[in-house]
Amino acid sequence: MGKLIVCDHPLIQHKLTFIRDMRTSTKEFRELVDEVATLMAYEITRNLPLQTITVQTPVAETETQVISGRMLGLVPILRAGLGMVDGVLKLIPGAKVGHVGLFRDPETLQPVEYYTKLPTDVQERELIVIDPMLATGGSAIAAIDVLKKRGCSQIKMMNLIAAPEGVKAVQEAHPDVDIYVAALDSHLNDHGYIIPGLGDAGDRLYGTK
Numbered sequence: 075m076g077k078l079i080v081c082d083h084p085l086i087q088h089k090l091t092f093i094r095d096m097r098t099s100t101k102e103f104r105e106l107v108d109e110v111a112t113l114m115a116y117e118i119t120r121n122l123p124l125q126t127i128t129v130q131t132p133v134a135e136t137e138t139q140v141i142s143g144r145m146l147g148l149v150p151i152l153r154a155g156l157g158m159v160d161g162v163l164k165l166i167p168g169a170k171v172g173h174v175g176l177f178r179d180p181e182t183l184q185p186v187e188y189y190t191k192l193p194t195d196v197q198e199r200e201l202i203v204i205d206p207m208l209a210t211g212g213s214a215i216a217a218i219d220v221l222k223k224r225g226c227s228q229i230k231m232m233n234l235i236a237a238p239e240g241v242k243a244v245q246e247a248h249p250d251v252d253i254y255v256a257a258l259d260s261h262l263n264d265h266g267y268i269i270p271g272l273g274d275a276g277d278r279l280y281g282t283k
């Protein structure tokens with residue numbers, strides 16, 4: 075069973091409050107999502123392996139550590155996942171970025187795939203699938219399906235807010251995938267929106283409603 079990790083650092087929780095607040099402007103919402111993505115990237119990379127190298131300081135030679143050549147990839151689920159990519163890239167600038175385009179049909183709540191573009195060596199990379207919202211889990215499961223069909227096996231999921239229903243669905247469909255969230259909310263409403271949530275992440279990022 076994949077783990078659920080709630081990133082409860084005070085800075086993340088503080089910023090998330092203003093992300094949730096409906097009075098927050100589109101500009102501020104985008105900035106805050108970017109900042110929280112950076113802070114979550116710090117947590118999600120906590121277990122990256124290190125290797126020892128030798129460097130010369132101005133006064134002595136010393137053994138010191140660097141991240142050992144891990145190949146990482148970010149896979150934002152379009153459209154809202156894009157809002158978190160730059161924030162993660164600030165800490166992992168060498169990561170390659172693949173895109174999976176999905177939207178959730180408002181009637182059936184089923185994900186509809188419309189675009190996929192992945193790095194050619196994607197199956198060799200440790201991947202972080204990025205989406206602010208994990209609601210029913212349909213979009214996350216579909217995106218991970220796309221990656222596994224391409225031979226990917228090391229996959230983590232990163233969401234701002236998850237519903238228990240979505241976490242359970244992803245854990246059942248993809249028990250090898252750990253899920254990192256800033257908050258685990260109460261439940262989904264009848265329209266599949268996370269309660270209390272933040273509304274429609276894509277619309278709030280891009281001002282489309």
Ligand SMILES: O=P(O)(O)OC[C@H]1O[C@H](OP(=O)(O)OP(=O)(O)O)[C@H](O)[C@@H]1O
Pocket residue numbers: 151152153154155176177178179183185205206207208209210211212213214240266274275276277
């Ligand atoms: O867990 P689920 O029930 O699948 O819902 C979550 C999905 O819904 C939202 O995307 P949306 O369909 O609104 O597309 P958008 O990013 O283009 O706005 C969100 O960004 C997730 O991708």
Ligand SMILES: O=c1cc[nH]c(=O)[nH]1
Pocket residue numbers: 154207209266267268269271272273274275276
């Ligand atoms: O609450 C939700 C659920 C799905 N997608 C969103 O953007 N928000």
Ligand SMILES: [Mg+2]
Pocket residue numbers: 154274275276277
């Ligand atoms: Mg949306």
